[in-house]
Amino acid sequence: MMIRLLFISLTLATALTAQPVCATPLYVGEVAIERQPGSAGDRLAALDQVLARLTGRFEGSLVRELGLGPEDLDELVLSQQLAERSVVTPSGESEEELRLEVEFDEPTINELLRRNQLPRWGRERSAVLLWMAIEDEAGARFVESPHLEYLVLEHARRVGLDVIRPLSDALDLAEVTLADVRGGFLGSAEASAQRYGASVIAMLDLRRRGDDDDAVLWNARWRWRVEGQDAGLDRSGEDVEALIRAGLQRLSSQLAGRYGVLDTDGAPTRWLIGVDGIVDEVQYAEVLRHLDNLSVVENVRVVSAVEREVVFEVLARGERIERYLTMGGLLVPRQGRTGNRLDFRLAR
Template sequence: MSGLRLRQVLICCLCLLVLDQSALAARLDNLFQADAPASGRDPAARQAALKQALATVLVRITGDATLANNGQARTLLREPGRFVAQYRFNETPARKPGAAPELHLWAQFDEVALTRALRDLGLPYWGRDRPDVLVWLAVDDGGKRFLVSDTSRNSLADTLHDAAQQSGLPVSLPLLDLQDQRAVSFSDLWGGFLGPVQKASERYRPQVVLVGRVDRSRSGWNGQWTLLGAGASHNWTVHGVSAEDTVQKGLSESTSLLASRYAVVASDQGSRQVSVQGIDRLEDFARVQGYLSSLSPVEQVQVAMVKGDEVQFSLQLSTSEQSLVRLIRLGHVLEPLSTGADALWQFRLIR
C-alpha cells in the first residue's frame, strides 16, 4: 500500500481501533478478577472477602507474593470497595455430606483505578504481556520416579495450573509423548543436563523454560529449580511440607523473577519514536497500533510519519525506555530489524 493510500485510511483506522482496544481489554479481564471464601453475606464478611480477593489481584498484577507486607500496599487493602467494578456471591455444593454449601465472593476490580493507584504509590505493575512458560517437572517420592505431563492424573499437575492461574502466569506442561520421551529422560532432568531439555522444548516454542526436581526428605520435600530464558538463567531451592507446597513455592519464585524483569514502575514521562515496517494493509496498522497501545509503559500512541510500508509511531511513556524494549521483544507482533544498536527502535511486523 502506498504512503498516500495509507494516510487516506488512517481515519477509518481510528474506528477500527476502538473495537480493537475493547478486544484487548477483554483479554485482561482475568488479571483483575479473583474469588475468595466468604463467611457470610453481611457487610463485615463481604469486606473481608473483598480484601482477600484484592490481595490476590495485587499479587497477580505486581508479581510480588510478599506485597501484603508492603506498607503502601496495605493502604490499598484498607478500602477494597473503592476499586470494585462488580461482585457477586456464589454457592458451591458442600464437599462433605450434610455440610452447608460453601460460600464464595467473586469480584472484578477496576483496572484503570487500580493501576493508577499502583503508579501513584510507586509500586510495580505487570501487564498482559507475559512470557509463555514450559515446565518440566521431575518427582522422586521415595518409591517412584516420574515426570509430570499435561495429561497427568495427579495432584501436582493440578497444583501447578492452579498456582499459575493465581499468579497470572501462562504455564504449560509437556505432552511427554513418544517424541518427548525420545528427546529427554528422567535422568536428564534429575542430573541437571539441560541441553536435551532445551532441545525437547523447541517444539513448544516457549519463551521461558522452568525445570523442577522435587523429592521427599526426612523433614518434608525439597525442590531444586532452574529458570531458563528472559535473558538469564536462575537456580534456587525451596523446602515444603508436601510436594504440592514445594511446587507452589517454586512457581511463586519463578513469578517473582519474571516480574522483576517485566513489571514496570512509573517514572518521569518521556517519549520515543518507534518505526515499524511491513504495514501495507488497514488490518496491519490496526494490529500494530493496538499492540503498542496495550503495552503497560505506553500512555499514548500517535502516528508521526508514513512512508511506503513503514509507519513511525510516537509513544508517550510512563516509565523507562528499556522496559518498553523488553516488552516489545516479548510479544509475537514485532521483531527487530537487526541486533545492532542503531536498530534498537526499528521493527518489522511479524506475519
C-alpha cells in the first residue's frame, strides 16, 4: 500500500485543485449604487467590506484608519462589474437592485494587512447552522419570512460566513424544538449540525415588544457554539436588520480571532502530520485536499505510508496549526504535540 499511496500522491498533487472552504468570494466587495458606473467612494466602500471580512473588525472603517484613498485603488482593484441583485422587501416582494461588484487583488491585499500588522482570516470558514425563532403579534414560531431569510444570507455574505438554514423537516423537528431555539439550548442541534456538515451551531430568538400605540421594539438573543465553547449576544432595537447584522458580525469577529493569522516575514514552520485510519485512495485524497486547502499551509508532501498511517510533511505559518487541521471534523487528535509532530485519526 505504501508504494501505491506514494504514486497517488504524485499524481494527485497536480490533478487535485483546492476547493474553497468558504462559499463567499473573500476578496470581492459588493455595494449598492444609485447610478452607473460607480464612484471611487463606492469602490472604497467595497474595499472596506473586504478588509472587515478578512480581519473580523467591523467597528469603524479600516479604509479610513489605514489612510487609503482613491489614489490607492489602481493598485488594489483587479476588476469590477455591475450586477443586478434580487432584494426581498419586508412585504416579501422581490425587487432588483443595482450593485457594483469589485474584485481586489489577493496578494496586494494580503501585503497591505501584513504591512499594517493586521491578522488575516483565510479560507477556513466553518459552515454555521442557524436556527431562528420569532415571536410577534401572530405568536411564537420558527422563522419562515422570506425577508428575514434574505437579511440573514445577505449579511452572512458581507461578513464572510457560510450560513446554512435547516430544512425544518420531520427529522430536524424531532431533535430541535421551538422551545430549544427560544431557550438557546445549543446541544439539541448537535446531531442536525453533523447532518448538514456544519461545525458551528447558532440560534437566534427574535421577540417583538410594544403594541400599536408604542414604538415597536425587538429583542434579539443570539447564542452560538464554536468547538465546544458557547458565546452569544443580546441586543434590543427597532431595526431587525441591525440586530441580525450585529449578531453575524460578532460571530464572524469571534471566528476571525480564533483562526486569523498574522503574516510575518519569517520562514514557515515544518510539521510532521501523522494520520491513521486511511484505508483507500479516496480517503487519502480527502486528507491531502484538506491539508492543501488550508491557507496557512505553503507546501505538503508525503514522508511515509505504512499500512493505515500516512505521515505528511507540512510547511505552514502560525503557531496554532492544530485549530486548522481539526476544522470540519475530518481529523481527530490522537495525542498531544510531540515537538513538531502531530498525530490524528481519520474521523470517517
